[in-house]
Amino acid sequence: MAAENHSQPARPLDRRTMLRGSVLVSGGVILGGLVGMGAAGPASAAGIPKVYTRSDWKARPPRQRVQVLDQGPTHIVVHHTATGNVSDMSKSHAAALSRAIQRHHMDNNGWNDTGQQLTISRGGHIMEGRDQTLRAIRDGRHVIGAHVANHNSHTIGIENEGTYTSTTPPTALMSSLVETCAWLCLVYRLDPEDAIVGHRDYNSTSCPGDKLYSMLPKLRRDVKSSVREQLSHLSKVAGTELTLEELPSYPPVPSSERMETFFHGPAIGDLDVSL
DSSP states (O other), X not given: OOOOOOOOOOOOOOHHHHHHHHHHHTTOOOSGGGGGXXXXXGGGGXXXXXXXXXXXXXXXXXXXXXXXXXXXXXXXXXXXXXXXXXXXXXXXXXXXXXXXXXXXXXXXXXXXXXXXXXXXXXXXXXXXXXXXXXXXXXXXXXXXXXXXXXXXXXXXXXXESSOOSSSOOOHHHHHHHXXXXXXXXXXXXXXXXXXXXXXXXXXXXXXXXXXXXXXXXXXXXXXXXXXHHHHHHHHHHHTSOOOSTTOOOSSOOOOOTTSSTTOOSOSSXXXXXXX
């Protein structure tokens, strides 16, 4: 017996759908769909920074499944770890830092997992933080972290290794921070001028330190410039000028600063919201 045909009349393609197709066919995707390649290297050439996964730094599993929202974050929160400004710029040190942060957050704070979604070492190595972060970014979704009290559901947090009360972050760290923020702004279609904030903009804290906080205006400008460059590249691939709003995606995005190690102000309130 022939199968019944329940198909609906074809709908006309909108501009974003057509643009997405042309960009994909041309091999010019720079968004979340390639994020899985980030740690392996090739995605870096496509506009995605090299991000080391949790397995790369040997993370522990979270106590319970992390909470993932279908919508992306509205803001990117810049933190500093409020730890020593070490001279070790190696990848192995960056991995050890991620393990130390996770150990502190889980064992000392009693949280479900690492609080922030991403960590950048002083050597500029970018590490996946909270479980499922890279997968969520790839899908245009958001893993709820524990890094900004009362604002975790709509913010993605980047921990930057060091204490930047009066010291300038290393060039390698700032370069990776620009690259990471540009990537996130493209994935989530965020305007760097509005989206990039410091922890102190939400909570009573000196994080990310006076020096790094004073550098946020330049960070926003540098990220905006990077986003424009990548939009220009995609426009050439698509054969038409693209805006951030219609950018193709995978899928369409529906106190004392150092009281203790890794303490930099309010993070979750009473409980880790993902528990």
